Amino acid sequence: MRAINLNGFGGPEVMVWTEAPDPAPGHGEVLIDVLAAGVNRADLLQRQGFYPPPPGASPIMGLECSGVVAEVGDGVRDWRVGDRVCALLSGGGYAERVVVPATQLLPVPDGLDLAAAAGLPEAAATVWSNLVMTAGLHAGQLLLIHGGGSGIGTHAIQIAKSLGARVAATAGSAEKLRRCAELGAEVLINYREDDFVEAVRAQGPGADVILDVMGAAYLARNVDALAPHGHLVVIGMQGGASGELNLGALLRKWGSIHATNVRNRPATGTGSKAEIIAELRGRVWPLIADGRVVPVIDAEIPVADAAEAHRLLDASGAFGKVVLRIRDE
Numbered sequence: 001m002r003a004i005n006l007n008g009f010g011g012p013e014v015m016v017w018t019e020a021p022d023p024a025p026g027h028g029e030v031l032i033d034v035l036a037a038g039v040n041r042a043d044l045l046q047r048q049g050f051y052p053p054p055p056g057a058s059p060i061m062g063l064e065c066s067g068v069v070a071e072v073g074d075g076v077r078d079w080r081v082g083d084r085v086c087a088l089l090s091g092g093g094y095a096e097r098v099v100v101p102a103t104q105l106l107p108v109p110d111g112l113d114l115a116a117a118a119g120l121p122e123a124a125a126t127v128w129s130n131l132v133m134t135a136g137l138h139a140g141q142l143l144l145i146h147g148g149g150s151g152i153g154t155h156a157i158q159i160a161k162s163l164g165a166r167v168a169a170t171a172g173s174a175e176k177l178r179r180c181a182e183l184g185a186e187v188l189i190n191y192r193e194d195d196f197v198e199a200v201r202a203q204g205p206g207a208d209v210i211l212d213v214m215g216a217a218y219l220a221r222n223v224d225a226l227a228p229h230g231h232l233v234v235i236g237m238q239g240g241a242s243g244e245l246n247l248g249a250l251l252r253k254w255g256s257i258h259a260t261n262v263r264n265r266p267a268t269g270t271g272s273k274a275e276i277i278a279e280l281r282g283r284v285w286p287l288i289a290d291g292r293v294v295p296v297i298d299a300e301i302p303v304a305d306a307a308e309a310h311r312l313l314d315a316s317g318a319f320g321k322v323v324l325r326i327r328d329e
Contacts, residue, residue, distance in 0.1 A: 001019070001020055001021075001097045002096050003060050003092075003095030004062075004094035004095070005018050006047060006061075010047070010049075012047070012307035012308075012314070015047065015310070017306070020060065022097060023092070024071075024099065025071055025073035025099050026073050028073060028074075028075045028103070029099050029101055029102060030072050030073065030087075030102050031069070031071040031072075031073075031098075031099050032065065032067040032068065032099075033067045033070045034065045034067040034096055034097060034098055034326045035067040035068070035118070035326055036065065036067070036114070036117075036300070036323045036325050036326055037062045037093035037095075037118055037303070037323065037324045037326060038063070038119040038120075038121070038321055038324075039309045039313060039321070039322040039323065039324060040064070040151070041236065041313060042263065043061040043310070044314060046061050047310065053090060053263075054090055054263060057090035058090070058091035058092030058095075058099075060091055060092045060094055060095050060098075061094045062089060062091060062094040062095065062098070063089050063091065063093060063122045063263060064120070064121040064122040065098060065118050065121075065326075066085065066086040066108060066114050066118035067084075067086075067087075067098075067114070068082060068083065069081050069082060069085055069105075070097065072102070073102075076102045078102065079102055083107070084107070084114060084117075085106065085107060086105075086106050086108055086117040086118060086120055086121050087100045087104055087105050087106070087121060088100075089104070094324060094326075095326070096327065101268075103268060103273070103274035103277060104267070104273050104277055105277075106280060106281055106285065107281075107285070109285060110289065112288065112295075114329060115323055116295045116297050116323070118324075119151060119296075119321030119323050120155075122151075122262065123152050123155040123321065124155060124280050124284055125273070125276045125277070126152055126235060126262050127152060127159050127211075128276065128279055128284055129262060130211060131143065131209060131211060131233070132163070132283075134258050135233050135258065136231070137160060137163060138165065139163055139164030139165060140164060140165070140166075141165045142166045142167075142204065142208050143160045143165050143167050143207065143208065143210075144207035144209070145167060145168070146191075146212050146213050146218065147170065147171070148169025148171050148176070148177070149169075149171045149177075149180060151296070151318075151320055151321035152211070152213070152235070154180075154183060154296040154320045154321075155295075155296070156211055157169060158183055158184060158292070158293040158294070159287075159293060161184035167185040167186055168188075168189060169187070169188060169189065170189045170191040170196055171188075171189075171190065171191070172190065172191055172192050172316065173190070173192075174190065177189075177190060187199060196221065197221050197224045200225045201225070205227040206225050206226050206230060206253075207226060207227055208227050208229075209232075210225060210226065210230070210231070211233055212232060212233065213235055214236065214238050214239035215237035215240055215243070216240035216241060216242055217239025217243070219244070219245060220244070220245070220246060220249075223246065223249050223250050223255065226250075226253050227253070229254050230255050231256045231257075231258065233259075233260065234257065234259045234260075235261065245257075262276070295321060296319065297322075298319050298320045298322055299318060300322075300323050300324075300325050301322065302325050303324045303325060303326050306324055
């Protein structure tokens with residue numbers, strides 16, 4: 001098969017579309033003929049040498065994909081050759097074929113474009129596991145999303161609205177904020193011009209849940225923006241990994257801080273990828289099937305031009321997801 005391999009670590013130019021070993025499914029695994037792969041900021045970090053794959057995972061980038069089941073391994077009962085699927089991966093999506101545990105597959109809802117489905121698994125797993133399974137977001141609460149125009153952000157806005165929560169979203173331009181509003185965000189905050197703490201406090205006691213991609217740079221202000229008993233969930237470190245925390249401010253609010261990712265979770269068991277996928281299939285996939293939640297795709301780029309896709313994310317130029325087209329249907 002062919003795949004995107006790395007010619008060292010560095011800028012987008014280190015990615016090369018070349019031959020790679022063909023994978024084969026083991027017990028409980030499925031082989032997918034990949035049609036498209038989602039592009040995530042984790043891929044950018046891996047390309048730069050800052051986010052190595054977990055032990056045993058494919059060294060090829062790509063944490064989500066869509067395609068067609070090509071082969072099933074021993075012990076797989078729920079999937080058949082020819083099924084249209086999307087998958088949550090620990091790596092390997094930037095390739096013509098990938099092997100994944102059957103417990104990390106999801107069916108592509110009827111009527112949904114197969115390429116667009118490539119942008120769903122990682123965003124959906126990240127959003128649901130953090131907002132609902134970890135922070136317990138529910139109707140009537142206020143959610144603050146940093147980076148509302150990202151792939152994670154656009155999905156999180158829709159999920160929060162489906163739960164009956166109110167949404168405040170930050171973005172760096174009026175146009176991105178306008179599009180966040182179209183998805184359901186009510187409080188629109190231009191982080192280049194506005195103080196998000198003031199904007200959130202103007203709505204009441206603060207944010208019940210904050211979904212944060214900035215890490216250290218926003219740590220103190222996020223605590224200030226929390227409502228009593230609020231949950232700050234950190235899923236990225238674009239603003240640094242090390243910051244000073246005022247425990248007194250957090251104690252006064254009975255607040256909680258969670259730091260999580262999806263990639264390094266175990267395949268099965270408590271808190272696993274399999275557990276998240278089961279939740280998505282039962283709770284989120286019906287919302288996608290009836291159109292209440294839709295994948296927001298900014299660009300679909302041929303895999304041979306993967307460097308262009310990474311440059312687009314590097315520049316924060318996309319609204320929603322960027323996907324790589326691996327092959328035609």
